[in-house]
Amino acid sequence: MRKNIVAGNWKMNTTVAEGVALAKEVNEALKGSKTNCDVVICVPFTHLCPVADVIDSNVLGLGAENCADHEKGAYTGEVSASMIASTGAGYVILGHSERRQYYGETSETLREKVALALANGLTPIFCIGEVLEERENDTFNDVVARQVEEGLFNLSAEDFGKIVLAYEPVWAIGTGKTATAEQAEDMHAHIRSVIAGKYGQEVADNTSILYGGSCKPSNAAELFAKPDVDGGLIGGAALKCADFMGIVNAF
Ligand code: PEP
Numbered sequence: 001m002r003k004n005i006v007a008g009n010w011k012m013n014t015t016v017a018e019g020v021a022l023a024k025e026v027n028e029a030l031k032g033s034k035t036n037c038d039v040v041i042c043v044p045f046t047h048l049c050p051v052a053d054v055i056d057s058n059v060l061g062l063g064a065e066n067c068a069d070h071e072k073g074a075y076t077g078e079v080s081a082s083m084i085a086s087t088g089a090g091y092v093i094l095g096h097s098e099r100r101q102y103y104g105e106t107s108e109t110l111r112e113k114v115a116l117a118l119a120n121g122l123t124p125i126f127c128i129g130e131v132l133e134e135r136e137n138d139t140f141n142d143v144v145a146r147q148v149e150e151g152l153f154n155l156s157a158e159d160f161g162k163i164v165l166a167y168e169p170v171w172a173i174g175t176g177k178t179a180t181a182e183q184a185e186d187m188h189a190h191i192r193s194v195i196a197g198k199y200g201q202e203v204a205d206n207t208s209i210l211y212g213g214s215c216k217p218s219n220a221a222e223l224f225a226k227p228d229v230d231g232g233l234i235g236g237a238a239l240k241c242a243d244f245m246g247i248v249n250a251f
Contacts, residue, residue, distance in 0.1 A: 002206050004230050004231045006037050007040040008042060008238025009212075010043050010238060011065065011235060013239055019043055019044070019051060024054050024055070026055075030248070031056065037231055039059070041238065043065070044065065048062065063089050066099060067080060069113050080116070084120070091125055094110055097173060110126075111151060123164055125164045125210070126151060128151070130144055130170065135169065148165070161207070171213075172212075172213025178223075181223050184226060185229060189228045215237065215247060217237070217243055
């Protein structure tokens with residue numbers, strides 16, 4: 001059956017020293033508590049090696065926030081999936097709305113990134129979600145289905161089974177405006193039915209679908225109680241150990 005996962009997305013925050021301190025704190029907090037979910041932190045590229053050195057991979061997973069859409073070579077400034085895997089990281093966030101919006105990521109480039117992540121043994125946390133206008137004009141179900149289809153439906157069922165999805169309504173990211181638990185559940189059930197239509201019910205039932213967008217300790221339990229919400233991708237609240245652990249402990 002699918003896993004419950006709480007994953008932090010640190011974005012472009014913290015110096016290396018601050019990041020290492022935060023990772024240590026989260027690692028220690030997890031060691032001292034019994035959790036009902038897998039816990040992952042996705043950190044800036046510069047932080048991967050030093051953070052890998054201070055965490056116990058049995059209690060805390062590590063991921064990057066992006067990877068290159070090429071294997072290697074003359075792509076100045078890029079970081080490849082194999083480089084990420086060589087740090088000990090096991091996850092990579094792909095298709096975050098900030099990358100789609102500010103860096104022009106398309107389904108085409110995302111298909112390359114997903115393939116390279118999988119080829120290097122990384123678990124993609126693949127983000128999808130509608131903007132406010134699409135929520136308001138009622139096209140959000142189609143928009144999100146298209147993002148899943150275009151970004152992932154070239155995969156075999158076996159490879160699709162290695163993907164974690166994160167539904168992140170763009171209007172809820174960093175805005176303090178959370179989707180209601182009902183809105184999240186409706187969309188997650190919709191996504192699962194789209195997956196079932198392509199790969200069958202078993203694959204759909206085994207796919208972890210996380211919710212992201214202003215998730216915090218005060219609303220996590222209600223969101224995670226929904227049957228199709230399998231955890232969260234956490235931005236702002238992942239930068240404070242107590243808040244992040246409050247979300248982890250909502251399971
Ligand atoms: C995110 O960017 O993935 C996110 C969910 O951010 P926040 O929790 O800050 O809304």
